[in-house]
Amino acid sequence: MLTGGPGSYRDVISQESFLADYRKALSRRGRVTVVGSSNTDLVLTSATLPGPGQTVLAGPLRVHAGGKGANQAVAAVRAGARVSFVASIGRDAYGDQSVERLRREGIQLDAIHRPSNATSGVALILVDAVGQNMISVARGSNDALPASLVRRALGALVPPHVLVLQLEIPMPAVAAALTIAERAGIPAILNPAPARSLPPALLRKVHTLIPNETELAFLTGARSTSNAAIERAALTLARKGVGQVIVTCGARGVCWARNDLVLWTPALKSRVVDTTGAGDCFTGCFAAAMAAGLPTREAIEFAVRAAGISVERKGAQPSMPTLKEILARR
Ligand code: RIB
Numbered sequence: 001m002l003t004g005g006p007g008s009y010r011d012v013i014s015q016e017s018f019l020a021d022y023r024k025a026l027s028r029r030g031r032v033t034v035v036g037s038s039n040t041d042l043v044l045t046s047a048t049l050p051g052p053g054q055t056v057l058a059g060p061l062r063v064h065a066g067g068k069g070a071n072q073a074v075a076a077v078r079a080g081a082r083v084s085f086v087a088s089i090g091r092d093a094y095g096d097q098s099v100e101r102l103r104r105e106g107i108q109l110d111a112i113h114r115p116s117n118a119t120s121g122v123a124l125i126l127v128d129a130v131g132q133n134m135i136s137v138a139r140g141s142n143d144a145l146p147a148s149l150v151r152r153a154l155g156a157l158v159p160p161h162v163l164v165l166q167l168e169i170p171m172p173a174v175a176a177a178l179t180i181a182e183r184a185g186i187p188a189i190l191n192p193a194p195a196r197s198l199p200p201a202l203l204r205k206v207h208t209l210i211p212n213e214t215e216l217a218f219l220t221g222a223r224s225t226s227n228a229a230i231e232r233a234a235l236t237l238a239r240k241g242v243g244q245v246i247v248t249c250g251a252r253g254v255c256w257a258r259n260d261l262v263l264w265t266p267a268l269k270s271r272v273v274d275t276t277g278a279g280d281c282f283t284g285c286f287a288a289a290m291a292a293g294l295p296t297r298e299a300i301e302f303a304v305r306a307a308g309i310s311v312e313r314k315g316a317q318p319s320m321p322t323l324k325e326i327l328a329r330r
Contacts, residue, residue: 019327021294021298022289022294022298022302022327023327025289025292025293025294025298026079026080026288026289026292026294026323027080028292028293029080029081029082029292030081030082030160030161030162030288030290030291030292030293031081031082031083031084031160031161031162031291032073032076032081032082032083032084032161032162032163032164032284032287032288032291033083033084033085033086033153033154033157033161033162033163033164034069034070034072034073034076034083034084034085034086034163034164034165034284034287035069035085035086035087035145035150035153035154035163035164035165035169035173035174035177036067036068036069036070036072036073036085036086036087036164036165036166036168036169037067037068037069037070037087037121037137037139037142037166037168037169038065038066038067038069038070038085038087038089038095038098038102038120038121038142039066039067039070039098039120039121039122039123039137039142039168040063040064040065040066040094040097040098040120040121040122040123041063041064041065041066041067041122041123041125041276041315041316042061042062042063042122042123042124042125043061043062043063043064043125043126043127043276043314043315044058044059044061044062044125044126044127045058045059045062045126045127045128045129045274046058046059046126046127046128046129047128047129048128048129049126049128049132049133049134050126058126062314062315064314064315064316064317064318065097065098065101065102065315065316065317065318066123066125066276066277066315066316066317067087067098067121067123067142067168067316068166068168068191068193068280069085069087069142069164069166069168069169070085070087070098070102070317071277071280071281071284071316071317071320072164072166072191072280072283072284072287073085073102073105073107073164073284074102074105074107074284074317074320075280075281075283075284075285075288075306075310075320076164076284076285076287076288076291077105077106077107077288078105078320078321078322078323079284079285079288079289079302079306079321079322079323079326080288080292080323081287081288081291081292082108083106083107083108084107084108084109084110084111084153085102085107085108085109085111085112086111086112086145086149086150086153086154086177087111087112087113087142087145087169088112088113088114088115088118088141088142088143088144088145088146088149088169089112089113089114089120089121089141090114090115090116090118090119090120090121090140090141091114091115091116092119092120094119094120094122095114095119095120095141098120099112099114101317110153111149111152111153113141113144113145113146113149115141115144117144118140118141118143118144119138119140119141120140120141121137121138121139121140121141121142121168122137122138122140123135123136123137123138124136124137125276127274127276130272131272131273131274131275131311132275133274133275133276135276137168137194139168139169142168142169143169143170145169145170145173146173147170147172147173147175147176149173150173150176150177150180151176151180154176154177154180154181154184155180157180157181157184157186158184158186159184159185159186160291160293161184161186161291162186162187162189162287162290162291163177163181163186163187163188163189164188164189164191164283164284164287165177165178165188165189165190165191166190166191166192166193166280166283167190167191167192167193167194167195167196168193168194171196174190174202175202178190178202178205178206179205181205181207182205187207187208187243187290188205188206188207188208189206189207189208189209189210189283189286189287189290190206190208190209190210191210191211191279191280191283192209192210192211192215192219193211193212193215193279194215195211195214195215195218195219198219200240200241203237203240203241203242204240204241204242206242206243207243207244208242208243208244208245208246208286208290208296209237209242209244209245209246210245210246210247210248210279210282210283210286211245211247211248212247212248212249212250212279213225213230213247213248213249213250216230216233216234216237216245216247217233219233219237220233220236220237227252227255227264230247230249230255231255231257231262233247234247234255234256234257234262235257235260235262237257238257238258238259243258244256244257244258244296245257245258246286246300248278248279248282248307249267250267250275250278251267251270251272252266252267253265253266253267253304254267254282254300254303254304256296256297256300258296263297265297265300265301265304266304267304267307267308268304268305268307268308268309268329269308270308270309270311270312271312272311272312273311273312273313273314274311274313274314274315274319275311276315276316276319277310277315277316277317277319277320278307278310278311279307280316280320281303281306281307281309281310281319281320281321282303282304282306282307283303284320285302285303285306285307285326286299286300286302286303289302289303302326305326305329306320306321306326308329309321309325309326309329
């Protein structure tokens with residue numbers, strides 16, 4: 001096993017040379033399709049997160065665009081990709097605002113289902129003074145995404161293209177997307193959030209699985225969060241037939257496992273105010289970089305920078321950095 005400790009990648013390639021590579025590769029604007037959720041986030045910030053049965057006082061209510069799928073689509077488009085979004089968004093005021101915001105980002109919305117009998121998704125988010133969060137989601141119209149729409153929307157996809165999925169939508173829609181991607185030879189990135197059971201047959205269709213530590217523990221039963229335990233659990237998943245596993249570990253960085261190789265990429269030193277959407281930022285930017293043809297190691301480095309910027313800002317979609325911001329960050 002080859003283990004790269006924090007800093008190892010920066011040791012071999014100078015910042016300037018990989019920034020030049022990013023610029024060149026990302027100017028190609030790869031194609032990314034995101035199949036996933038859209039929510040409106042109702043956010044309260046307090047000094048500490050409440051425990052069960054506890055009431056805490058919070059600052060003013062903030063309302064942001066969110067939803068893991070929509071967040072990842074916004075991250076990818078701001079990072080330079082051409083992005084299509086396949087989703088089910090209710091015909092209510094929150095839903096209309098979400099669709100309008102995504103349109104203004106320049107995301108292709110031809111395959112958006114607008115059911116009139118379901119309210120759009122809403123997430124209640126609590127954030128504490130050090131930027132940690134707790135999230136509870138009412139899926140609403142996200143739960144009405146038909147597998148038939150996903151099949152229609154993805155039917156004509158041809159490589160080069162990258163597909164991105166998460167688990168806030170019905171499992172038949174996820175399964176339909178993974179099956180089409182496999183047949184078409186399109187790499188599928190799955191962010192298994194929120195954590196749900198995944199049949200081995202579906203896992204084997206995934207090119208890149210991007211869990212956080214909690215999701216990794218759910219999928220593997222790993223109890224410890226030590227670096228060694230994360231490496232073992234990621235390798236176990238990779239050996240189950242997933243192409244590669246990239247575990248996002250917050251301030252500790254990112255652990256990439258493929259075959260028998262494990263490589264850590266350190267996180268940026270960020271002034272954290274809100275970690276909401278950081279995993280989505282990583283996933284969307286990784287997809288954009290992969291679609292532009294960057295090798296996995298460089299795509300991870302690019303996405304780590306982006307996520308390190310996003311945690312310095314409030315909200316999910318509002319915190320996603322632009323390509324210019326990502327490349328300018330030292
Ligand atoms: O990953 C953060 C997202 O999770 C929030 O935007 C919220 O809507 C939930 O989907």
